[in-house]
Amino acid sequence: MKIGAIAGITFKEAKRDRILYLLFFFAAVAILASRVLAILTVGDRVKIIKDVGLASISIFGVLMAVLIGTSLVYKEIDKKTIFTLLAKPLHRAEFILGKFFGLVLTLLVMTAGMSLIFLAIVYLHTFRIEWTMLVAVAYIFLELVLITAVAILFSSFSTPILSSIFSLAFYLIGHLSWGLELLIKKMQAGAGRTAAQFLYTFLPDLENFNFKTEVVHNLPIPAGIFVYSFFYGIFYTAFILGLAILVFRRRDFI
């Protein structure tokens, strides 16, 4: 109930943010512009449209999660609205979870909007609604959920600019860490490999949520990978939220 109230107010606040609409506008432009790119490209035009469309949803979704997520908690502390909230019978964990779910709801609405434009553009070329695209979108959304948790973690102890840099760094590391996995396979056993393995265990691997290629090219995806990626997302998000709550619980609000 209390988490719901905080989430509701967060949703109301986030949907008033102009950045959100600016990013949505650019995402829409990028999805529409995929048609132009398709004309310029040799090969399967529809695949280019799908590729660019899904990438746009992913990138602009991440920017929304980071730019709004990093200011949400900070703003409450900076404007001191948190004083009256925490004086109520509200646990700090409930506050963090409320903020998280509020932003997740905002991103859900935005992702749905972007997907609608994307599906419409694809429909104009194939004359059918390609529901399989939504599989890739669902995992992009799961990634956004994780990025939201990361943005809120940084926002609970840092300024919005620093938090945005940290969160975007997390996103980049997450999409490059698969290189480490390759490296581990090629390394000889020893201290170096153990260290690389240790690092790989803790660093995020956001490629787990990337089903764009498979969906665009109609490649089969084993069910096990779906399940693994789903639980990977859920547990990693829970871990990051747990950290955010731990940091937030011990904080003094001067």
Place this chain on the structure above:
Amino acid sequence: MADAIKIENLKKSFRLGFIPKTREILKGISFSVKEGEIFGYLGPNGAGKTTTIKCLLGLIFPDAGTIEIFGQPHLSTRARQALGFLPENPYFYDYLTASEFLAFYADLFGLPRDEKEKRIARLLKLVGLERAASLRLRKFSRGMLQRVGLAQALINDPKLVILDEPLGGMDPLGRKEIRDIIVRFREEGKTVFFTSHILQDIEMICDHVAIIVGGRVVKQGALQDLVSEKVLFTEMTVSGVPPEAFRGLGQSLSTQGDRVFLKILEQGRVDDVLALVRERKGQVVSLSPRTETLEDIFVETVTGT
């Protein structure tokens, strides 16, 4: 009956700055607030008033000491259920209307819908904002924000109300209204803990006061015990008698036309001055004995430490 607030040996320091330097803000604060009384917490800027309140509310964690609210540890949910708080210079979600704002706070207490609507309407009326119910907080003046802040502090019908500078930024009429509301709390059996810079307000409505200076409570007790009935001096305005005539009787502070404003330090001299005025066929315009006020005690305490 348990104390509404019981604070014992509360200590808090902060490490602030680029090169962190420890600053001790609270150096062992102890006091208690009895149920049903209005308690004034005074001190100069930076004395630690707001830090004490933040410790009380669990916004910051003390280094040492204990805090109890109605006999419960201050961080427990039961203690929080009984508490209402209005911060200094309140800032709230400015995109909400007054009703939406109060509904949000009511949801944090899990109030049922019917009860919520009734209570919001009652509180908006209490703080004189019933006409501004559907106005966004962005358009509120500072005084109106203070009122809606007071309304949110009362949304759970608290037994203990903590108000940080509730009268700041209010016009004289608004201050009187808020003062009346606070006095009504006492009649309803609520306990009020509040800080204010406006000592006359505290003097008018408080039962007990504590004065904090430099992170320590330097004076506390019932207001009537602290403020004595002793006359400090008498102020008198006289007309029709030249100021030189009062030499040796009292200090002639100023003259305006044929009026002389006198300050008589010895009480025994007041009759002499009255006799002189009568003898010279003058007129007494005003006569007021000045007893000790809270402000005198406050200034004496703060400058003495």
